[in-house]
Amino acid sequence: xxxxxxxxxxxxxxxxxxxxxxxxxxxxxxxxxxxxxxxxxxxxxxxxxxxxxxxxxxxxxxxxxxxxxxxxxxxxxxxxxxxxxxxxxxxxxxxxxxxxxxxxxxxxxxxxxxxxxxxxxxxxx
Amino acid sequence: xxxxxxxxxxxxxxxxxxxxxxxxxxxxxxxxxxxxxxxxxxxxxxxxxxxxxxxxxxxxxxxxxxxxxxxxxxxxxxxxxxxxxxxxxxxxxxxxxxxxxxxxxxxxxxxxxxxxxxxxxxxxx
Numbered sequence: 001x002x003x004x005x006x007x008x009x010x011x012x013x014x015x016x017x018x019x020x021x022x023x024x025x026x027x028x029x030x031x032x033x034x035x036x037x038x039x040x041x042x043x044x045x046x047x048x049x050x051x052x053x054x055x056x057x058x059x060x061x062x063x064x065x066x067x068x069x070x071x072x073x074x075x076x077x078x079x080x081x082x083x084x085x086x087x088x089x090x091x092x093x094x095x096x097x098x099x100x101x102x103x104x105x106x107x108x109x110x111x112x113x114x115x116x117x118x119x120x121x122x123x124x125x
Numbered sequence: 126x127x128x129x130x131x132x133x134x135x136x137x138x139x140x141x142x143x144x145x146x147x148x149x150x151x152x153x154x155x156x157x158x159x160x161x162x163x164x165x166x167x168x169x170x171x172x173x174x175x176x177x178x179x180x181x182x183x184x185x186x187x188x189x190x191x192x193x194x195x196x197x198x199x200x201x202x203x204x205x206x207x208x209x210x211x212x213x214x215x216x217x218x219x220x221x222x223x224x225x226x227x228x229x230x231x232x233x234x235x236x237x238x239x240x241x242x243x244x245x246x247x248x249x250x
C-alpha cells in the first residue's frame with residue numbers, strides 16, 4: 001500500500017518484470033468510470049495522474065501506460081505502468097506476447113510513497 | 126471522425142473485431158497526460174468518458190476498456206473499447222492472444238455520433 005483515502009488506494013503491484021507498476025483501486029464496488037459522478041471521476045483521475053507523475057519523477061520511463069480494463073475483475077481500478085525500451089513487452093502492451101526476457105527497472109518504494117504523498121497533499125490543499 | 130473541438134478529436138477505429146472502438150486523439154503533440162495542465166487533462170477525460178457513455182448507451186457492453194498506452198505512437202490518445210463476453214479476446218485485453226474467432230457487435234455510427242454530440246454539448250453548456 002502506497003497511499004489511501006476515502007475514495008481509493010494506491011498499491012505497488014508485485015510484478016517481477018515491472019517494478020514501476022502501480023494500481024489505483026476504488027474502495028467502493030463500481031464497474032465503470034461513468035457509474036461515478038463527474039466530481040468523483042475527477043478525484044480518482046487526480047490520484048491516477050499523481051501515480052503517473054511520481055513514477056515519471058523517480059524512474060524517467062520511456063512511456064507511461066494507463067489502463068482501466070476490468071474484464072476479469074469488474075471492480076474499478078487503474079493500471080499505471082512505467083515502460084522502458086528494454087522491458088519485456090515494449091513497444092507492445094504488457095498484456096501482449098513478450099518480446100524479450102526484459103530488464104526490470106527498479107524503483108525505490110519509500111521514495112515513491114513519499115512522492116505520491118507530496119503530490120496528493122498538494123492537490124488536497 | 127465522430128466529434129472534434131480545439132483540444133481533441135474522436136474517431137471510430139476501423140477494427141473488424143471491435144466495431145465499438147473509439148479513439149480520442151489530442152490535437153497537439155504531447156506524450157503524457159502529466160505533460161498537460163490539470164484543467165486540460167480534465168477536459169480531455171470528459172471527452173473520453175463521453176465516448177464511454179455513448180458506447181454504453183448504444184451497445185450495453187459487458188465492460189468498457191480505457192487505455193492510453195502510446196508506446197508505438199507517443200502522441201497522446203485514448204482507446205475506448207466496448208467489450209463483450211464473446212469477443213475475440215475477452216476477458217483478456219484486445220492486445221493479448223486471441224481466445225476465439227470472436228463475434229463483432231455492430232454499432233450504429235450515426236447514432237454514436239449523435240450521442241457523443243449530445244453528451245459533449247451538455248458538458249459545454
